[in-house]
Amino acid sequence: MRISELSRRSAVPTATIKYYLREGLLPPGRATAATQAEYDESHLRRLRLVRALIGVRGLSVNDTREVLGAVAEHAGERHQVLGLVLGARPVEETVEEAETEAAAPEPGAAEVDALIGELGWEVSEYAPARAVLGETLETLRSLGAGLDRAALRGYAELAERTAVLDLDQLDPEADPLEQAERALLCTVLMEPALLALRRLAQENESARREG
Amino acid sequence: MRISELSRRSAVPTATIKYYLREGLLPPGRATAATQAEYDESHLRRLRLVRALIGVRGLSVNDTREVLGAVAEHAGERHQVLGLVLGARPVEETVEEAETEAAAPEPGAAEVDALIGELGWEVSEYAPARAVLGETLETLRSLGAGLDRAALRGYAELAERTAVLDLDQLDPEADPLEQAERALLCTVLMEPALLALRRLAQENESARREG
DNA sequence: CACATTGGGTAGTGGCACTATCTATGTTAG
């Protein structure tokens, strides 16, 4: 198909598709001439995925490119993909940066290390989620709403069970690339849904306690 | 204290503090003269809260104002606050809008209604989280990664247990306004931490299954 | 061959979160 059909079928303006092509979110079509290129179903699929990450999940174009790149690069090493997929907001830490800044102890890093050790979790030293967690806990504490160890453990155990459900969504028999994409959907794109479920559950639980 | 001290103690530039004052994120200080105003500890506290919502959680200035407004307005009706605190990204739906657009069935709304009914949850018809959840589930399905009913229930039950932990963090004896602020911290500001925990748990669970 | 479409490129737009500067007024150290 040509760009206009891709645009029609995805409801994304052609100008925006061109922008995504320039930004490397979408691979170029097969050029048939100087002013003609052919796109296929995989482009359509990718375009819808990009739109979902940007629109529903709220990722920036940059983060989207990085996430898609990481998925493509590490397809086949599933647990790498799941770990590397970058943190929601603060993308400040890459592996190299973490190495060079190793001397600068992140705020809250000690508590995070302790928690991970206590639970016996096996996670990379450089997982961006470590820094995000540490920073958030530290901020909560500085605002006088710090969690005690027991509560934090409670949340971690629920996260553990969530992760079991997450991994159950994946089919180890599927082809690596397809599975990597599905992992992306079930982790990153699922996030708004999980937060929404939590808000609904909070409202319900609050009503229940109210009497 | 004057603005320069507020700035120094919060590490926020005075120009930014003035911006927040204009935007109504920070209440004005007590004016002592035409070009002088006095700020107190409550301003400092509020400023740190605002910074945390914007910086750590990634809320926009607009969303931050709305969240703070909702908390102030409904302090004392805790479960209202917990429910009304608006959805992370798509802020498209207010109660009034939902009412006027009542005829336009949201995509995925039926599934959300069914889930909430099945679980016996008591949540407002107009909770923004309903729309967020519906839209996300619908998008996942359209990308071929839809969840089956059982998996969705599993996530919802974990959300339920998370909500129990959340509510346990609140002290019903505390004064309403203070409690409302704590609720805000434990729900909204906690979100990045929960997502980070989930990513860490995923990496761990994936490693566990791998070998 | 007339004419709409396309790829590719460049420039412009609107929104956002600040940030810089200006003026009139206050405070304060010497």
Added chain:
DNA sequence: CTAACATAGATAGTGCCACTACCCAATGTG
């Protein structure tokens, strides 16, 4: 008392981002 500095309030500017509009030459289509 005055010179140096700080402040409130207002306005304009900045840099970034996600598009969006426009232009051109080359192409496909009736």
